Amino acid sequence: MCVRAVQMRGVDTSIFQFDFDLTFCAFFLSPDLTIYGRYGSRKDATDTQFNIEAFKTAMSRALDIHKGFPANKAALAPKTGKAYEWKLPETMPSLEQMFRNPNFPKGCIHCHHVWRGVRRSMLMEKKPLPANLLYTYPMPDAIGMTVDPASGIKVSAVAAGTPAAKAGVLPGDTLEVINGQPIVSIADVQWILQNSPDAASLKIEVTRGAERKTLTATLAGEWRKAADFTWRTSCGDLRLGMLMIAMSDDERKTAGIKAGGLKVKNVYKNGAATNAGFQNGDLVIGVNGQPMQATEAEFLAYVRQKLTLGAKLKLTIVRGGKRQDIQVDVP
Amino acid sequence: MLRSRCFATVALAVFLTASSAMRLTADDKPADRRAKVGDDPNISSQWIYDDIPTAIAQAKRDNKPLLVVFR
Numbered sequence: 001m002c003v004r005a006v007q008m009r010g011v012d013t014s015i016f017q018f019d020f021d022l023t024f025c026a027f028f029l030s031p032d033l034t035i036y037g038r039y040g041s042r043k044d045a046t047d048t049q050f051n052i053e054a055f056k057t058a059m060s061r062a063l064d065i066h067k068g069f070p071a072n073k074a075a076l077a078p079k080t081g082k083a084y085e086w087k088l089p090e091t092m093p094s095l096e097q098m099f100r101n102p103n104f105p106k107g108c109i110h111c112h113h114v115w116r117g118v119r120r121s122m123l124m125e126k127k128p129l130p131a132n133l134l135y136t137y138p139m140p141d142a143i144g145m146t147v148d149p150a151s152g153i154k155v156s157a158v159a160a161g162t163p164a165a166k167a168g169v170l171p172g173d174t175l176e177v178i179n180g181q182p183i184v185s186i187a188d189v190q191w192i193l194q195n196s197p198d199a200a201s202l203k204i205e206v207t208r209g210a211e212r213k214t215l216t217a218t219l220a221g222e223w224r225k226a227a228d229f230t231w232r233t234s235c236g237d238l239r240l241g242m243l244m245i246a247m248s249d250d251e252r253k254t255a256g257i258k259a260g261g262l263k264v265k266n267v268y269k270n271g272a273a274t275n276a277g278f279q280n281g282d283l284v285i286g287v288n289g290q291p292m293q294a295t296e297a298e299f300l301a302y303v304r305q306k307l308t309l310g311a312k313l314k315l316t317i318v319r320g321g322k323r324q325d326i327q328v329d330v331p
Numbered sequence: 332m333l334r335s336r337c338f339a340t341v342a343l344a345v346f347l348t349a350s351s352a353m354r355l356t357a358d359d360k361p362a363d364r365r366a367k368v369g370d371d372p373n374i375s376s377q378w379i380y381d382d383i384p385t386a387i388a389q390a391k392r393d394n395k396p397l398l399v400v401f402r
Contacts, residue, residue, distance in 0.1 A: 002398045003379040003386035011383060018401065027399040031390040059398075066396045111401060 007108030009090050014083035019137035019190065020114040021232040024050065028062030028184065030069050035079035036062040037184030038191055039152070042137060054152030054185060061153075061184040075180050079188075081195060084118050092117030093124055115234035119304075128305045131198065134238075135224045137190040142223055143202070145169050152185040155206075163202075167217035173206035198224065230297050238304055240313070240328055241271020242278055244296045255283040255318040260293035264317075272331035279319065286316030303330060 005011060008020075015033050018025045019041040028036040039058040040050060065072060086092040089109045090099070095117040098104055109117075119133055140147050140155075144162020148154045155173045158165050175183045178192050179202055196202065202217040229235055236243075247261040255261055264282040267273045284292050287299070292315075294302065307313065311330045316323060359367070369380065379386045383399060390397045 001379070001386050001390040001393065001395045002377055002400070003383055004381065004400045004402060005383055006381050006402060016399070016401070022401060025401040027397070027401075029390075029397040029399065031387075031394055031397065033387065033397075036396070062396070 008111055008114055009109045010088060012087055013089060013114060014087050015080060017081045017084075018187070019194075020111040021136075021234050022111050025111075025187070026055070026058070028059065028065075030066065030073075032070075033080075034069065034073055034076050036065040036069075036076065037079070037182070038187035039185045041187055041190070051149045051152065053150050057152050058185040058187075061182070065182055065184070072182075075182065078179070078181055078195075079191065081191075086117070086121065089114050089117050092121045094120035112233040115232075116237045119234075120237060123304070123309050126308045128308075131224055131301075131305075132194055134229055134301050134304065135227050136194060136229065136232075138193040138224055138227055140164075140186060140189045140193070142193060142226055143217060143219060147175070147186045147189065149186070153183055163217040163219055163223065164204075167202075167204060167215040168213075169204060169206065169215055169217070170208065173208050173213075175204070176207055176212070177203075177205040179203055193224075198222070225301075228295070228297050230300070235300070236268070238300045239268075239271075240303065241273035241275075241331060242267045244284060244299070246295065247283060251283055254321070255285050257285050257291065260291060261285050262292055262294075262296060262299065272328055276326050276328040278317070278326060278328070281319070283318040284315050285318055285323075288314050289316075292316075 015029075015035070016027065018027070018038060022041045025041040026039040028038075030036065037058060039055055065076070069076075084092075089095055092114075095109065095113060098113075098116070115133075115136070119129055122129060122133075141159075144159040144164035145155050146157040146159075148156040151174075153175045155164075155169055155171055155175065157171055158169050175189065177183060178189065181188065181192060183189060192202070196219060198219065198221065200219045202219065204215045204217055206213050206215065242264050243266040244262040245265045247255065247257075247263050251263055252258065252261055262284045264273070264278055264280055264284065267278050267280055286292055287294075292299070303313070307330050309330055312327055313330055314325050314327050316325050379389070386397060386399070389395075
């Protein structure tokens with residue numbers, strides 16, 4: 001039975017959890033909605049993640065899992081996540097609020113809106129965002145293994161010194177099971193990483209030639225945070241109402257700094273930054289009296305994990321060669 | 332004999348109509364694509380458009396696995 005979903009209104013997010021900044025995402029499920037596997041999703045990796053052969057492999061593996069169902073049901077249980085506080089996107093407080101806005105189009109709830117719903121509903125309750133709601137759905141590269149997009153399950157490279165390398169994963173290994181969950185595609189690996197704590201142990205079962213091997217990868221520290229999340233459509237809602245990019249060397253000279261700094265590339269219409277008085281081209285050199293040394297992703301992570309809605313943030317900028325402080329209320 | 336020839340002619344006409352109806356072009360707008368795909372019995376009998384509850388009910392009834400695509 002095949003169904004194509006084109007929007008998220010009425011979709012049960014206690015079952016259908018995926019990287020909502022997507023291009024294409026597929027779920028393979030049993031009739032009782034046990035998840036066999038996932039395929040696809042994030043859109044910044046379109047060239048490297050989507051492949052018809054890998055999709056066929058995922059479908060084939062999902063059908064193999066189906067043949068073993070329901071005997072394998074317990075192993076598949078972790079493929080369904082912990083339910084969000086709000087099951088249906090339209091009941092998430094921030095989305096309810098968004099659709100009450102008369103200026104907002106009353107159409108469908110897009111997939112990326114669900115990230116807004118989950119994140120902003122937490123922020124509205126003064127809860128800081130956990131790292132896995134900022135650095136969402138890490139690719140296997142986050143732990144040091146690149147998976148060949150043409151197969152979706154075969155490791156093509158392992159970076160030295162990474163958790164995958166230390167575990168003994170080798171290029172050419174085929175991923176079979178991780179932490180008891182059968183793997184049908186890269187998206188299944190992402191699912192496991194998304195739900196792994198920062199410190200975790202991954203039991204990775206691979207086939208290497210005719211052999212089956214069980215390897216253990218140890219995750220610790222900030223492995224998740226290597227990913228840049230600012231490409232995401234949903235990131236717009238994390239910003240202060242303006243998109244910032246790294247300064248060039250010339251801009252640093254203009255701003256009188258040697259390192260770091262962010263340049264305001266685009267001030268969003270009617271946003272907090274507009275209200276505060278920011279302009280395109282402003283050079284941001286300081287935050288709350290400290291030099292701005294962060295990337296935009298690091299800065300946004302600081303804002304969304306350390307500050308609450310309405311908090312005052314003082315940014316020091318250079319505009320037309322002159323320094324000035326601008327205070328912005330965290331939106 | 333005549334009856335079976337009539338049936339074959341009608342079936343061929345239906346097939347040709349469906350085939351031409353489902354030919355998608357790069358210029359098709361999303362609504363046109365939906366209409367064409369919806370008119371093709373080969374596709375519409377296997378795909379449900381934007382109605383997950385119906386798909387779940389049918390999967391349960393037929394004891395078939397589900398493929399759900401978000402796009």
